[in-house]
Amino acid sequence: MNAPVATHNLIKGATGDWEIVIGMEIHAQVLSQSKLFSGASTEFGGAPNDHVSLVDAAFPGMLPVINAECVAQAVRTGLGLKAKINLRSVFDRKNYFYPDLPQGYQISQYKDPIVGEGEVIVDVPDGRQIVVGIERLHLEQDAGKSIHDLSPGASLVDLNRSGVALMEIVSRPDMRSSEEAKAYVTKLRTILRYLSTCDGDMDKGSLRADVNVSVRRPGEALGTRCEIKNVNSIRFIGQAIEYEARRQIGVLEDGGTIDQETRLFDANKGETRSMRSKEEAHDYRYFPDPDLLPLTFEQAFVNGLATGLPELPDAKKARFVSDYGLSAYDAGVLVAERETADFFEEVAKARDGKAAANWVINELFGRLNKEGLTVATSPVSAHQLGAVIDLIGEKVISGKIAKDLFEIVWTEGGDPRAIVEERGLKQVTDTGAIEAAVDAIIAGNPDKVEQVKLKPTLLGWFVGQVMKSTGGKANPQALNDILKDKLGIE
Numbered sequence: 001m002n003a004p005v006a007t008h009n010l011i012k013g014a015t016g017d018w019e020i021v022i023g024m025e026i027h028a029q030v031l032s033q034s035k036l037f038s039g040a041s042t043e044f045g046g047a048p049n050d051h052v053s054l055v056d057a058a059f060p061g062m063l064p065v066i067n068a069e070c071v072a073q074a075v076r077t078g079l080g081l082k083a084k085i086n087l088r089s090v091f092d093r094k095n096y097f098y099p100d101l102p103q104g105y106q107i108s109q110y111k112d113p114i115v116g117e118g119e120v121i122v123d124v125p126d127g128r129q130i131v132v133g134i135e136r137l138h139l140e141q142d143a144g145k146s147i148h149d150l151s152p153g154a155s156l157v158d159l160n161r162s163g164v165a166l167m168e169i170v171s172r173p174d175m176r177s178s179e180e181a182k183a184y185v186t187k188l189r190t191i192l193r194y195l196s197t198c199d200g201d202m203d204k205g206s207l208r209a210d211v212n213v214s215v216r217r218p219g220e221a222l223g224t225r226c227e228i229k230n231v232n233s234i235r236f237i238g239q240a241i242e243y244e245a246r247r248q249i250g251v252l253e254d255g256g257t258i259d260q261e262t263r264l265f266d267a268n269k270g271e272t273r274s275m276r277s278k279e280e281a282h283d284y285r286y287f288p289d290p291d292l293l294p295l296t297f298e299q300a301f302v303n304g305l306a307t308g309l310p311e312l313p314d315a316k317k318a319r320f321v322s323d324y325g326l327s328a329y330d331a332g333v334l335v336a337e338r339e340t341a342d343f344f345e346e347v348a349k350a351r352d353g354k355a356a357a358n359w360v361i362n363e364l365f366g367r368l369n370k371e372g373l374t375v376a377t378s379p380v381s382a383h384q385l386g387a388v389i390d391l392i393g394e395k396v397i398s399g400k401i402a403k404d405l406f407e408i409v410w411t412e413g414g415d416p417r418a419i420v421e422e423r424g425l426k427q428v429t430d431t432g433a434i435e436a437a438v439d440a441i442i443a444g445n446p447d448k449v450e451q452v453k454l455k456p457t458l459l460g461w462f463v464g465q466v467m468k469s470t471g472g473k474a475n476p477q478a479l480n481d482i483l484k485d486k487l488g489i490e
Contacts, residue, residue: 009176010218013249018215020245021222022181023173025210026188027166028198029142030073036141036165037064037107044204048158056163058102063291066091070165071295073197074114074139075305077167080195080312081134083118085302089138091292094284100144100157108168109138110286114295120171121314122187123332124180132184133172142166161205167198173212173222178241182234185209186336190313194338202232209237213244215252223248224258228265228272240265244272316341324353333361343375346382347389355389363406379410387416396420398427400472427473431482434466434474438482441465449487456489 010017035042038055055062078085090112093105115137122130144162148155169188175181189200189207200207209232214225226248228240243265248258263272288294311319313335320331320341334357335341348356364385368378388405391397397405397420408419420426441462442449452458462483466474483489 009180011215011245011249013253015253017218018245018249019218020176020178020241021173021214021216021225022175022177022241023212023225024171024175024181024184025212026169026171026185027142027208027210028077028169028192028200029206030070030139030165030167031197031199032067032069032073032165034067034069035163036067036070036139038163040163042164046160048156048160050160052159052162056102056159058104064107064289066292066295067165070139071114071297072305073165074137074167075302076195076309077169077192077197078115078118078137079302079306079309080191080197081115081118081120081137081169083134083137084116086112086114086116087297087299087302088112089114089295091139091289091295092286093289094140094286096284098143098146099155100146100159100162102144102159102162106141106143107289107292108140112294113138120184120187120191122180122183124183126179130174130180132174135170135172137167137169140166140168173214173225178238178245181211181241182238185234185237187313190336194310194312196310202234205232208232211237211240211244213241213248214258215245215248223252224260226258226260226272227262229262229275231265233267236265236267239267239270240272243270247272310338320344320353324348324357326353326357330357330361333365337375339375343378343382347386349386351386351389352393355393356386359385359389363403367410379413380406384409384416391416391420395475396426398472398474398476400467401425401427404472425473427475431478434470434478434482435486437466437469437474438462438479438486441469442486452487452489459483459487459489462487 010019012018029042030036032042034040035053035056038053040053040056041051043051055064075085089109091107092110094108094110095105097104113136117136118134120132120134122132124130142161142164144157144159146155146157150156171184175184192198192207193200198206202208208230211228211231212225213228214223216223226244228244231237231240244263251258259277261277262275264275265272316335317328317331320326320334321328324331326334334344340360344356344360347360364378364380368374373379385406388402388409391405392399392402405416405419405425408414408423409416445465448458448461452462459480463476463479466479466483
């Protein structure tokens with residue numbers, strides 16, 4: 001039985017509508033100090049072939065030994081994906097030749113992975129929520145890196161990455177647009193970062209995506225898919241899907257057929273190109289690795305890891321909505337990164353949650369984005385921002401002065417309360433002083449006084465003039481009340 005078609009994601013072709021079907025294989029580098037089967041360092045950026053053990057280089061007689069922390073990290077990730085944890089899994093040899101794979105095979109998992117079916121709940125930019133099924137997560141070792149641009153006559157091989165633990169997270173083909181796919185990768189990366197099982201740094205290759213794309217007429221069976229290998233940015237994932245879907249639609253509308261193949265995305269040209277025909281599992285001649293016993297552990301091991309998990313994004317978002325009265329959108333923005341959520345909670349402690357969210361999202365994030373900074377490198381601390389919010393709540397300063405104060409703290413630092421005292425930024429709450437300022441503006445603008453009685457919206461002009469004459473320090477509520485009274489406006 002075919003699933004119902006979501007009409008908002010259809011692409012219009014020359015001969016009618018088409019639907020994109022997307023599945024992904026995410027390769028996430030495990031956060032651990034040593035590799036999956038050796039004690040060599042996983043530190044990024046070492047000199048070529050500096051972090052290579054005899055096991056990684058496949059010297060004769062060298063045997064792999066499983067890294068227990070990598071196993072724990074895979075289980076933690078599975079729990080974070082609400083997935084089934086398999087207490088018994090098997091490491092297989094996946095046989096293929098490549099210059100940066102010294103063994104001539106990759107140790108991976110095939111029929112018996114460490115993690116089974118799970119799911120990821122994804123918020124799509126258009127306001128919808130979709131559920132992307134996880135088919136499996138398996139552990140495998142990474143290959144090395146071939147470098148082709150340092151010598152005119154030779155390719156060089158760096159084995160620093162060889163043997164680093166990867167989690168391959170395989171989704172079901174549940175996504176129907178490039179936006180859904182980008183949102184899925186973003187959410188998955190957020191979960192991995194919360195769990196501290198992968199840093200998600202796509203620039204360093206810690207997270208890479210193989211994107212499977214096919215197209216079909218709405219309601220028809222799945223089409224032939226093409227796999228776009230090793231896409232290393234969320235923006236490129238979106239571009240690759242858009243190009244590949246339209247390429248396939250063009251081929252089919254011209255009467256052609258889609259060849260199942262592996263393709264590469266050229267970011268400079270914004271297009272995919274054929275790399276090789278797609279291998280099937282039998283091409284790799286999988287068989288259990290004779291040097292490794294099946295991996296088995298008790299449920300108590302899983303339970304112990306589960307108790308140590310942090311609060312994950314979905315649970316944190318729900319709590320922010322219920323505890324702080326935030327909108328689902330604002331809560332989603334705040335929980336996108338664990339550091340951001342922690343910063344917000346520090347600001348919101350014993351304060352109005354909505355006011356804290358407003359300042360964090362609009363003022364702080366806006367400025368951080370403009371300056372290319374992060375919460376971790378913010379010149380304004382949670383304590384300082386909280387003090388600004390307190391000063392507004394206590395009616396010591398107005399909202400306008402608060403923005404000026406934020407600018408001072410951002411550029412010069414310091415204690416917001418002390419700055420307000422030293423620079424005379426307190427708002428005027430003395431009604432006598434505000435009345436005097438109002439009287440002066442009314443006396444100097446008799447024509448405006450007549451106009452405001454016919455058009456009450458002109459009251460804003462008077463507010464602006466009084467604020468200007470008081471340096472923005474007049475208490476806004478008191479000012480409005482006094483103006484309405486003196487001008488006879490309800």
